Amino acid sequence: MEPTIYVDMRSQPCRAVVMFLSCSTIPHIISKVDVLKGDQKKPEYSSLCPLMKVPGMKDGSLSISESVAIIRYLAAKFPDKYPDHWYPADLSRRAKIDEYISFHHQGMREPLSGLVEKILFVPEPLPKERIDEQVKFCNVSLDVFERVFISNTPFISGDEISVADALAVNEILDTNVCGYDFTKDRPKLKEYVDRIRTRLGPDLFDQIYEESKQWAKEIKESKQ
Template sequence: SSGQQRTEEFRKVNVLMTVPALRDGSFTLAESIAILLYLARKFKTPDHWYPSDLQKRARVDEYLSWQHVSIRGKASKLFLTKLLLPILTGQPVPPEKLESVAEELNVVLKQFQEKFLQDKPFIAGSEVSLADLVALVELMQPVGVGHDPFEGRPKLAEWRRRVEEALGTQLFQEAHEGILNISNLTADRIAPELLEHFRHQLLKQ
């Protein structure tokens, strides 16, 4: 939230000036999914994260291609609405607005369970993969602002438990400490240009 990605130094890493971005020697890379896949290949992570099996890998790729405007898009929209709209307007979020963005998330959660999770332990089958990691990270955004997408969805809650166990519960909690304490965020801790960006994004909806 400090706006460090807006500096000229950061522009050398990513001309788009967005996060995340990676510099590996003289090589630079943007976009979170591209970075994850690059790191998985470079460091030869255990096969289950990005399977060598053609069809299992295709399942991971399928989810990663779908999630941008679905799980990621709707979860982040709810997150930003609940977190930033009150900061920008000085008023509580109108109930009908919250209901609308929550319903958008409900729709893609139903699609996620029916299409991608089905009755499998994980998205690609019997083992956890990058697809599960990316999905759960996005679904923790609403949790951070007090909207629990796992409540009332036992299949989804069990999937979350399995992914947490596969990652290690302590590591999972440490990785999400920031998002789970985000409700304490105030306007003075957000870079002005970011506030302006989100003002245009949220108030036009």
């Protein structure tokens, strides 16, 4: 039986896992979890993934959460079923990707996903200064990202796309749901995002973003 991957496609780490899977022949079944309806807290899911977050994965008697753990598990279990550059067997190339992955949660997700959280998932709107402060945090982090991870190379690990880019691009674009497009004033970052879309193929990329774009549209309309 193939692994089941539990996702809500409005979620950045879920889209990163799906991007990797879509560029592989790793056998899998996708099962949808609606986070906005609270499916992640229902016993069917929380008994498998007690962290009650998506993505999740079940493979036989193993069930885990955390996008990075899921990607690493699938890459290790199916090494011949994805183009090597996604998570190279070569130690040095893999180390470059692992360097970004280790940076990712604090360095990118905390500021960027934090902004989405502070705008969309608070009971009362926060004062403008709190939002400005978070936007500043995002910009400081994106400065580091541009300077350290994509200063001389088209992708994080060099000339080819990898799981690091899948994780990064999904955080970079996620703030669009709440009206913040950080690629607007950052040509280097915009080129990077466009390069990933081209490399994946615009059809696949847009398909992965479809539910998120629809959600962004609904949020925008609800504010008018």
